[in-house]
Amino acid sequence: MSETPADSVVRTVRTYIDTHRAAFLEDLAEWLRIPSVSAQPEHADDVRRSAEWLAAKLKETGFPVAEVWETAGAPAVFAEWPSAEPDAPTVLVYGHHDVQPAAVADGWHTDPFEPVIRGGRMYARGAADDKGQVFFHTLGVRAHLAATGAEAPAVHLKLIVEGEEESGSPNFRALVEREARRLAADVVIVSDTGMWSETTPTVCTGMRGVADCEIDLHGPDQDIHSGAFGGAVPNPATVAARLVAALHDADERVTIPGFYENVAELTDEERALIAELPFDEGEWLRTATSHAAAGEKGYSTLERVWARPTAEVNGIGGGYQGPGGKTIVPASAHLKLSFRLVSGQDPYEVEAAVRDWVAARVPEGIRHSIVFGAPTRPCLTPLDHPALQSVVRAMGRAFGEKVRFTREGGSGPAADLQDVLEAPVLFLGISVPSDGWHAPNEKVELDLLLKGVETAAYLWGDLAASHGKPA
Amino acid sequence: MSETPADSVVRTVRTYIDTHRAAFLEDLAEWLRIPSVSAQPEHADDVRRSAEWLAAKLKETGFPVAEVWETAGAPAVFAEWPSAEPDAPTVLVYGHHDVQPAAVADGWHTDPFEPVIRGGRMYARGAADDKGQVFFHTLGVRAHLAATGAEAPAVHLKLIVEGEEESGSPNFRALVEREARRLAADVVIVSDTGMWSETTPTVCTGMRGVADCEIDLHGPDQDIHSGAFGGAVPNPATVAARLVAALHDADERVTIPGFYENVAELTDEERALIAELPFDEGEWLRTATSHAAAGEKGYSTLERVWARPTAEVNGIGGGYQGPGGKTIVPASAHLKLSFRLVSGQDPYEVEAAVRDWVAARVPEGIRHSIVFGAPTRPCLTPLDHPALQSVVRAMGRAFGEKVRFTREGGSGPAADLQDVLEAPVLFLGISVPSDGWHAPNEKVELDLLLKGVETAAYLWGDLAASHGKPA
Numbered sequence: 001m002s003e004t005p006a007d008s009v010v011r012t013v014r015t016y017i018d019t020h021r022a023a024f025l026e027d028l029a030e031w032l033r034i035p036s037v038s039a040q041p042e043h044a045d046d047v048r049r050s051a052e053w054l055a056a057k058l059k060e061t062g063f064p065v066a067e068v069w070e071t072a073g074a075p076a077v078f079a080e081w082p083s084a085e086p087d088a089p090t091v092l093v094y095g096h097h098d099v100q101p102a103a104v105a106d107g108w109h110t111d112p113f114e115p116v117i118r119g120g121r122m123y124a125r126g127a128a129d130d131k132g133q134v135f136f137h138t139l140g141v142r143a144h145l146a147a148t149g150a151e152a153p154a155v156h157l158k159l160i161v162e163g164e165e166e167s168g169s170p171n172f173r174a175l176v177e178r179e180a181r182r183l184a185a186d187v188v189i190v191s192d193t194g195m196w197s198e199t200t201p202t203v204c205t206g207m208r209g210v211a212d213c214e215i216d217l218h219g220p221d222q223d224i225h226s227g228a229f230g231g232a233v234p235n236p237a238t239v240a241a242r243l244v245a246a247l248h249d250a251d252e253r254v255t256i257p258g259f260y261e262n263v264a265e266l267t268d269e270e271r272a273l274i275a276e277l278p279f280d281e282g283e284w285l286r287t288a289t290s291h292a293a294a295g296e297k298g299y300s301t302l303e304r305v306w307a308r309p310t311a312e313v314n315g316i317g318g319g320y321q322g323p324g325g326k327t328i329v330p331a332s333a334h335l336k337l338s339f340r341l342v343s344g345q346d347p348y349e350v351e352a353a354v355r356d357w358v359a360a361r362v363p364e365g366i367r368h369s370i371v372f373g374a375p376t377r378p379c380l381t382p383l384d385h386p387a388l389q390s391v392v393r394a395m396g397r398a399f400g401e402k403v404r405f406t407r408e409g410g411s412g413p414a415a416d417l418q419d420v421l422e423a424p425v426l427f428l429g430i431s432v433p434s435d436g437w438h439a440p441n442e443k444v445e446l447d448l449l450l451k452g453v454e455t456a457a458y459l460w461g462d463l464a465a466s467h468g469k470p471a
Numbered sequence: 472m473s474e475t476p477a478d479s480v481v482r483t484v485r486t487y488i489d490t491h492r493a494a495f496l497e498d499l500a501e502w503l504r505i506p507s508v509s510a511q512p513e514h515a516d517d518v519r520r521s522a523e524w525l526a527a528k529l530k531e532t533g534f535p536v537a538e539v540w541e542t543a544g545a546p547a548v549f550a551e552w553p554s555a556e557p558d559a560p561t562v563l564v565y566g567h568h569d570v571q572p573a574a575v576a577d578g579w580h581t582d583p584f585e586p587v588i589r590g591g592r593m594y595a596r597g598a599a600d601d602k603g604q605v606f607f608h609t610l611g612v613r614a615h616l617a618a619t620g621a622e623a624p625a626v627h628l629k630l631i632v633e634g635e636e637e638s639g640s641p642n643f644r645a646l647v648e649r650e651a652r653r654l655a656a657d658v659v660i661v662s663d664t665g666m667w668s669e670t671t672p673t674v675c676t677g678m679r680g681v682a683d684c685e686i687d688l689h690g691p692d693q694d695i696h697s698g699a700f701g702g703a704v705p706n707p708a709t710v711a712a713r714l715v716a717a718l719h720d721a722d723e724r725v726t727i728p729g730f731y732e733n734v735a736e737l738t739d740e741e742r743a744l745i746a747e748l749p750f751d752e753g754e755w756l757r758t759a760t761s762h763a764a765a766g767e768k769g770y771s772t773l774e775r776v777w778a779r780p781t782a783e784v785n786g787i788g789g790g791y792q793g794p795g796g797k798t799i800v801p802a803s804a805h806l807k808l809s810f811r812l813v814s815g816q817d818p819y820e821v822e823a824a825v826r827d828w829v830a831a832r833v834p835e836g837i838r839h840s841i842v843f844g845a846p847t848r849p850c851l852t853p854l855d856h857p858a859l860q861s862v863v864r865a866m867g868r869a870f871g872e873k874v875r876f877t878r879e880g881g882s883g884p885a886a887d888l889q890d891v892l893e894a895p896v897l898f899l900g901i902s903v904p905s906d907g908w909h910a911p912n913e914k915v916e917l918d919l920l921l922k923g924v925e926t927a928a929y930l931w932g933d934l935a936a937s938h939g940k941p942a
Contacts, residue, residue, distance in 0.1 A: 208698060212796040221760035227679060227881025230811055231781030232772045233761035237715070238784050244709055245716030289692035290704040290800075292836025301703045310702030313709050314799050319786035320807060325683045325844055327809050327882075328785050329761075336791060338798050340701055365763025373796055410698025411798075 009147045010397065013457045016146040017139065017450055024139045024453070025122065025446070027057060029115040031097075031131050032124040038074050038098035038167040047163050050097045051075040054134075054161060061138045062145075063159075069179065071171040074098060074163030078182065081141065081157045089467035090156040091460070092185035092423070094414060095134035095192055096165035099126035100438045107440035120446050127444040128435035133191040134161055136430070136449055140456025147457060154464035158185060162413070165192070169413040173374070176420045185423050187387045187463065190414040191452075194431035195406075196277060198445060201399040202406045203391050204427035206380030208306070209341035210411040211350050211372060212314070215243070215358060216334050218367040223319070223328040230329055234365045237318035240333035243361060247311045247337075251297035254311045254339075256357045259350065264343035264380060266307050273383075273405050274302050287433070306407035310340040340409065347375030376411040379418045379425045390462040391426050391455075398454035428455060480618045481868065484928045487617040488610065488921055495610045495924070496593065496917070498528060500586040502568075502602055503595040509545050509569035509638045518634050521568045522546040525605075525632060532609045533616075534630075540650065542642040545569060545634030549653065552612065552628045560938035561627040562931070563656035563894070565885060566605035566663050567636035570597035571909045578911035591917050598915040599906035604662040605632055607901070607920055611927025618928060625935035629656060633884070636663070640884040644845070647891045656894050658858045658934065661885045662923075665902035666877075667748060669916065672870040673877045674862050675898035677851030679777070680812035681882040682821050682843060683785070686714070686829060687805050689838040694790070694799040701800055705836040708789035711804035714832060718782045718808075722768035725782045725810075727828045730821065735814035735851060737778050744854075744876050745773050758904070777878035781811040811880065818846030847882040850889045850896045861933040862897050862926075869925035899926060 003011070017024075036050035037043040051068045058066035058079040065080040077097060102112035102125035110116050115124035126132070141153055148154060160183060162172050176183060196202040219236035220229075249255050266274075279302055281293060295304040304310075318333025320326035339350055351372045362368045381388045383405065396403045408427070418425045430452035436442045474482070488495075507521035508514040522539045529537035529550040536551040548568060573583035573596035581587050586595035597603070612624055619625060631654060633643050647654060667673040690707035691700075720726050737745075750773055752764060766775040775781075789804025791797035810821055822843045833839045852859045854876065867874045879898070889896045901923035907913045 210698070210798065212798065214796070219761060224759055224761070225881060226781075226783045226785060226809060227681070227776075227811065227879075229759045229761065229776060230783045230809075230880070231779060232764055232766045232775040233756075233759055234763055234765045235784060237787045238719075241712040241715030241784065241787060244712030248709075285704075288695055288700045288704055290690060290695070290700065290836060291838070292705055292834070293703055294705045294834065294836060295703045304703040305698075305700060308702060310697075312697045312701045312798075312800060313706060313712065313790065314697060314797055315790035315792045315801065316708045316712060316804065317788045317792040319784065321786045321788040321805065325685070325807055325809065326785055327681060327683065327783075329783060330786065333787065334792065336796055338697060338701075338796065340698060363763070363765065365761060365765060367762070408698075409701070410696060 009458070012147045013143045013454055016143040017453050020139055020142070021450065025117070028132060028135045029122070031135065032115045032126050033113055035113045036098045036163070037101050038164045040101055044074070047074045047098055051077050051163055054097055055079070057138065058159065061142060069175065071175050073171045076163050076175060077159070077161040078179070079159040081153055083154060083156045084150065084152045085154070088155050088464050089186040090158065090184065091463060092158040092160060092183055092188045092417065092421070093137055094160055094188060094190045094417060096130050096162045097134065098163045098166050099129070099131070100166050102440070109441055117446070121443040122446060123441055123443045125442055127442055128431040129437040129442065130165070130192045132444040132449055133429055133431060133452065136452035137191065137456050139453045141460070143453060143457035144460050148461060154460045157460065158183065165413060172413045173416045173420070176416050180420055183421055185421055186467065188414065188417045188421065188423050188425045190425055190427045191429055192412070193408055193427045193429035194433065194435065195429060196404065198432050198448065200278060200404060201395055201401055202404045203388065203395060204406050204408050204429065205383065205388065206343060207378065207408040207414060208411055209345065209347060209376045209378035209415060210338055211341060211347040211375040212336070212338035213354065213370055213372045214334065214336050215368060215370045216332060217362065218332045219365065220329060220331050222331050226327040226329050233329060234363050235329050236366055237330050237333040239362060239366050240316060240318055240335050243335065243358060244313050244316065246361065252295050253297070254309065256311070256353050258353045259309065262344040262346070263309060266303060269383065270307070271303065274300070274306070277302065277404060277406070305409035307342055309342050309345060312338050312340070314338050340411070341378045343378050343380035345378060347377060351375070377415045377419055379415050381424050381426055385424060386466045387424060387426055387463060390459060390466050391428055394455045394458035394462050397458050398451045428459070480929070483618045484614045484925055487614040488924055491610055491613070492921065496588070499603060499606045500593070502606065503586045503597050504584055506584045507569045507634070508572050509635045511572055515545070518545045518569055522548050522634055525568055526550070528609065529630065532613060540646065542646050544642045547634050547646060548630070548632040549650070550630040552624055554625060554627045555621065555623045556625070559626050559935050560657040561629065561655065562934060563629040563631060563654055563659045563888065563892070564608055565631055565659060565661045565888060567601045567633045568605065569634045569637050570600070570602070571637050573911070580912055588917070592914040593917060594912055594914045596913055598913055599902040600908040600913065601636070601663045603915040603920055604900055604902060604923065607923035608662065608927050610924045612931070614924060614928035615931050619932060625931045628931065629654065636884065643884045644887045644891070647887050651891055654892055656892055657938065659885065659888045659892065659894050659896045661896055661898045662900055663883070664879055664898045664900035665904065665906065666900060667875065669903050669919065671749060671875060672866055672872055673875045674859065674866060675877050675879050675900065676854065676859065677814060678849065678879040678885060679882055680816065680818060680847045680849035680886060681809055682812060682818040682846040683807065683809035684825065684841055684843045685805065685807050687803060687840045688833065689803045690836065691800060691802050694802050697798040697800050704800060705834050706800050707837055708801050708804040710833060710837050711787060711789055711806050714806065714829060715784050715787065717832065723766050724768070725780065727782070727824050729824050730780065733815040733817070734780060737774060740854065741778070742774065745771070745777070748773065748875060748877070776880035778813055780813050780816055783809050783811070785809050811882070812849045814849050814851035816849060818848060822846070848886045848890055850886050852895050852897055856895060857937045858895060858897055858934060861930060861937050862899055865926045865929035865933050868929050869922045899930070
């Protein structure tokens with residue numbers, strides 16, 4: 001059998017990766033040695049050094065533009081490598097170069113900022129979250145060029161690598177809004193997620209959004225004696241509890257009027273795809289350190305966390321919480337609620353509905369206030385989106401296996417890119433649950449890391465070829 | 472018109488009081504100068520000095536027995552003055568000699584431990600709560616003897632004056648159990664309450680009891696990410712809120728099965744007597760620093776706080792309560808509940824019912840524990856109880872006005888006396904709401920204080936005469 005053009009691309013890419021693998025891993029290790037912990041002020045210089053290191057490395061990789069972008073907080077890195085073909089699609093890759101705190105005392109077997117390779121894994125803080133997954137794009141684009149023989153990528157390639165993701169991305173939205181013109185893209189590829197497992201390659205198709213609020217409830221002007229007054233005045237802690245209790249009906253559906261109105265319901269195909277995954281509820285519960293599954297009636301655990309909106313009490317407090325008892329009617333009570341949102345839900349409509357619902361339920365004699373934080377919108381890429389199909393093909397080619405679909409229950413700054421740039425967000429990640437994000441002994445599987453490189457190498461050509469074509 | 476024997480008693484008593492009034496007030500002031508603050512360890516010696524001062528003063532008054540009784544905490548004072556008539560009833564007066572903390576910095580116009588008389592009032596910490604109300608019994612019994620011409624009172628008179636009431640009486644029950652034989656009485660008279668107002672003399676006929684518990688609810692082994700797991704595992708803060716919300720029905724009646732089963736319902740007469748009081752709900756709400764009245768349907772505010780049992784949340788806590796938001800499913804949540812109890816309710820039956828009710832409502836995946844404190848039983852004296860009628864007559868004679876009835880919504884150590892000694896508890900207090908218990912500028916109205924003396928002077932004779940007679 002003679003080699004097909006496709007086979008030739010694979011052979012070229014793999015050879016290129018094999019040849020450059022050692023240098024690639026050495027470079028990554030160098031980057032991982034910079035303790036770019038955004039949450040710790042004493043590492044502010046390291047976060048800046050990390051940004052400068054990356055910008056320099058991207059220039060070395062071939063990006064004609066690679067800049068450190070200032071924000072009100074830690075700096076981000078922007079890089080751009082235009083295609084020779086003006087009509088090529090523009091792709092923006094998102095990642096972050098800051099990392100979670102880490103110390104040997106937390107239970108690391110080796111220095112978290114001195115990477116070591118052991119058993120096919122590289123151990124270091126940031127190995128998977130997210131330096132490794134940003135970095136595979138450097139070798140990826142070089143392998144892509146090796147395969148095409150061109151001087152520039154098949155797509156207009158842009159990278160935005162922020163420096164405060166582990167601190168909640170407080171300045172990211174403002175940065176995206178400020179630099180919207182330079183960040184403009186047809187597709188956003190987020191490389192800050194993972195796959196189902198080592199043996200089940202998957203593409204994430206969406207994240208839930210989130211809206212959160214604090215509710216303060218005030219009753220008496222001070223704590224008052226529950227003997228003298230109890231049973232004859234409204235108790236704000238009782239009112240807080242009744243709000244929380246009223247959030248769900250007996251089927252654990254959220255009772256806020258209109259909450260489900262525009263929810264993108266799961267299609268039969270989507271449910272079937274979720275059901276295909278080798279899900280072990282016992283194992284999932286162990287990961288959740290929880291002792292029972294529970295939630296909205298009619299949905300599986302994965303459907304509940306990936307595709308259904310929720311109302312959750314994150315904190316509640318009121319009255320006396322010290323040791324022993326204190327017979328008071330408390331002066332006040334406080335609630336922190338968050339609502340996970342799915343495609344179709346508008347955070348501001350949810351906010352308005354929650355405000356109305358709360359106001360209608362607070363009784364006479366109780367004063368309340370409700371404050372919402374800045375919401376994060378949900379994002380969801382339809383299964384038949386051409387760019388998603390490109391990711392699936394590129395990944396399938398790299399892994400040699402059927403690629404399945406997941407979603408992400410959490411919420412992330414990717415939604416800001418979708419929002420401001422009005423571009424669909426896709427996810428390309430090769431991390432696996434055992435990588436230990438935010439935990440001691442974080443690692444990345446080297447085989448998977450190189451599959452990430454390979455996927456990136458195939459992706460730009462596929463995206464360029466399929467761009468603008470109907471699914 | 473010639474003087475009746477009754478008129479003669481009144482004249483003798485009043486003359487006696489007038490004659491000894493100045494010395495009585497000087498003695499009281501001397502006692503009030505001792506800062507017997509039981510809650511502050513640096514005043515431990517003062518509390519002891521207060522006990523010793525009182526014991527000496529009671530001896531001087533004529534009590535053949537006056538002893539300082541040690542407890543595991545601050546000392547109490549016991550005194551006894553037997554009647555010459557062996558078959559006379561035994562009366563035990565209860566009060567306390569410790570006081571609340573007080574400092575000029577809290578807003579006192581004068582030194583709280585340097586009594587001053589101004590505008591017919593004596594200002595000092597403890598003037599009303601409770602030294603003044605204990606002390607009126609010293610001049611009271613002397614005036615009683617002056618009227619009868621006897622050497623000993625008409626009843627076997629006992630006093631127990633504890634030293635830790637303002638610290639929650641932690642050792643009182645044990646003391647009463649230990650000394651039950653010496654404290655044994657046919658009737659207990661508590662002089663640690665008050666009247667409706669300066670112009671409405673009243674007798675308190677009962678106090679609510681209280682049972683309180685702490686409930687801990689445990690879900691995940693640690694706080695977990697509400698994006699990754701929210702909506703698919705039970706949330707202990709939600710469970711805590713649902714327990715609180717389920718405590719009451721739409722009529723604000725407690726839903727615990729059996730809770731109302733043995734409740735002594737208000738009679739029509741009792742309701743009429745409560746309705747007779749010049750109650751101003753606006754003023755009551757201002758005292759409660761509350762902004763609406765609310766409670767069990769079908770009952771007035773006074774009925775709710777005096778005669779109806781309640782379930783109140785005194786504290787609730789779970790999850791993140793700091794500034795901003797934190798998207799977690801909390802590991803645990805905690806509740807502090809208290810149940811005010813009325814006559815007929817057994818605290819241990821209530822405890823068992825609450826335990827069953829909670830256990831039945833905690834869902835799979837949530838572990839709970841529930842711990843009850845030592846309960847305080849309710850006490851209630853029937854309106855037609857002969858001893859209560861004696862108090863009403865004695866007070867009516869002193870005040871020259873109709874005596875009405877109140878109850879007390881709070882719970883107190885008096886219930887321990889009722890419980891252990893198996894004696895009915897009556898209340899004789901002359902303090903008024905404006906006296907400022909526990910507040911700066913506490914005072915006692917001298918006119919009312921002397922009416923208290925006078926009431927005590929009439930009471931022992933009346934009790935002796937009516938003892939054992941049917942109502």
